[in-house]
Every structure is written in C-alpha cells, then in structure tokens.
Amino acid sequence: MSPISVRGFAAASATAVTAVGSVVGIASGSSAQPGGAEATAVGATLLADIPAGQQAQVQTESLTQQADAQAVQADASAKKEAEEAARKAAARTAVAKKADAEKAAKQAKEAKERAESKTTSASSGSSGSSQGGGSSNIPVQSSYTTAQIKAIAAQIVPGGQLQCFSNIVERESGWNYRAVNPSSGAYGLMQALPGSKMSSVGADWQTNPATQIKWGLNYMNSVYGSPCDAWTYWQANHAY
Known part of the structure; x- marks a missing residue:
C-alpha cells in the first residue's frame, strides 16, 4: 500500500473513530468534546504507524464500535417510546374507568329516584282513597x-x-x-x-x-x- 493510500485510509478511519466518540457521547448524555480536528489528525498519524496487515482489523473494530454506539442509542430511544406509550395507555384506561363509574352511579341514582317515585305515588293513591x-x-x-x-x-x-x-x-x-x-x-x-x-x-x-x-x-x-x-x-x- 502506498503512503498516499495509507494516509487516506488513516484519515477515513480517524473520522470514523471521531464519529464513534461523538455517538457514544450523545448516547451517554455528554456533550461533544472540542478538539475533533486534532483527534482526527492524531488518529491519522496513529493509523499510519500501524502495519498494513492490521489496518483492516483496526477499521473493522472502529466500525463495530460505531455500530454498537448506534445500537445503544436506538435501544434508549425505543425504551423511551415504549414507556411513553405505556403511560398514555394507562391514562386512557383510567379515563374509561372513571366514565364507567360515573355512568353506573348515575344509573343507580335514577333507579333510586324511580323507586322513591313509585312509593310516593302508591302512598298518594292510598291517601286519596282515605280522604x-x-x-x-x-x-x-x-x-x-x-x-x-x-x-x-x-x-x-x-x-x-x-x-x-x-x-x-x-x-x-x-x-x-x-x-x-x-x-x-x-x-x-x-x-x-x-x-x-x-x-x-x-x-x-x-x-x-x-x-x-x-x-x-x-x-x-x-x-x-x-x-x-x-x-x-x-x-x-x-x-x-
């Protein structure tokens, strides 16, 4: 591999390393750290020093770390969405139960009023007969x-x-x-x-x-x- 190719590959790998660092920082809730350009340069220098036979392995590990960080972020987002959906479902269930309870109470009240009305009517009929x-x-x-x-x-x-x-x-x-x-x-x-x-x-x-x-x-x-x-x-x- 020529020096130019090695430097280009090193720059690409360093960029991937920098991206992994950013993703991991976001997933963990930390802000991005300054000095990204310096990290890229350092990464490129370090990669250039790695034997050509090991550079592919380094790139693979870097990409694997990036994928893992993205998976962590996706899991966190999915968990948050699931919790929000469960909260909304619980709220809807509570509203429905409250409505059912209010309806049952209203029906019981109406039944009681009808029963009292019948008793009053019967009593009135009896009083009318006596009078x-x-x-x-x-x-x-x-x-x-x-x-x-x-x-x-x-x-x-x-x-x-x-x-x-x-x-x-x-x-x-x-x-x-x-x-x-x-x-x-x-x-x-x-x-x-x-x-x-x-x-x-x-x-x-x-x-x-x-x-x-x-x-x-x-x-x-x-x-x-x-x-x-x-x-x-x-x-x-x-x-x-």
Whole structure:
C-alpha cells in the first residue's frame, strides 16, 4: 500500500473513530468534546504507524464500535417510546374507568329516584282513597251507571292522576265494568287478563266497579309508576 493510500485510509478511519466518540457521547448524555480536528489528525498519524496487515482489523473494530454506539442509542430511544406509550395507555384506561363509574352511579341514582317515585305515588293513591272515603265507603249496588262509576273513580284515584286513569278506562272498556273481550277473555273496566287477578283486592271483582278501580290503580302504580305514566305507555303501544 502506498503512503498516499495509507494516509487516506488513516484519515477515513480517524473520522470514523471521531464519529464513534461523538455517538457514544450523545448516547451517554455528554456533550461533544472540542478538539475533533486534532483527534482526527492524531488518529491519522496513529493509523499510519500501524502495519498494513492490521489496518483492516483496526477499521473493522472502529466500525463495530460505531455500530454498537448506534445500537445503544436506538435501544434508549425505543425504551423511551415504549414507556411513553405505556403511560398514555394507562391514562386512557383510567379515563374509561372513571366514565364507567360515573355512568353506573348515575344509573343507580335514577333507579333510586324511580323507586322513591313509585312509593310516593302508591302512598298518594292510598291517601286519596282515605280522604275520599275509599271503596269501603261506597255502597254496593246491583248495577251502576257510567256516571256513578266515574264518581267512584274520582273518590279512589288521586286528583292529579284521574284524567290519565279515565283515558285508559275509556279506551279499554268504555266504563263498562262487565265488559268481556271475546278473543282473550279480559274482563272489566281495566280489561284485566285474566279477570280473576282482581280478586287480590276483593272477591266481588266481577260485579263491583270500586274493586276493579282499586285494582287498576294499584296495577298502574306498581308497573308504570302512576296512571299518567301508564297512559303515556298506552298512547305509544295502544295497550298497557
């Protein structure tokens, strides 16, 4: 190898050595040191003193060191990115869990409010019956006119719910307390199916509209919350 070639090879190798030093410095968090040109010159001088047979080995080792330094830097970057991704994923999970907890709390609150509303409606219905004398104070007759049945309903059903209650009865039976559906067998003012369910209020469910009205009010309160809630359902489904 000629002296010119050796010097050129030495300069290239020294440059690689200088680059390795810079990369290693960056990977370790240190700043680049001054005197890079002097290091290159020194490297070139030292390489020129190395026998030609060993120069290839020196160059290989220099490049290997450079590759190792780059690998260290790449590993550090990958680790940092992985940590950042894990942090973001944990944050998203925390937000989702918080949203689920808030939704569950809201649903529990709404369920509690509905239960309390039903209890209040049932209590109001009971109070309305007591204030109006209730079905127990309504004289039993062999037959009733529509006007008499409506008057009985006004004594049993709370005033604020009476119109909704009446709307349903009007469409279910036309205020006929002996009405029978020929297809299903539903019976009475409320068209209870089967009609015998009304025996839970009184054994005279077939002939006493007061018994039927009381059963209907209890049914609407327990299933829908109130007669007006039942009427809202009826308008959407034409049944309750």
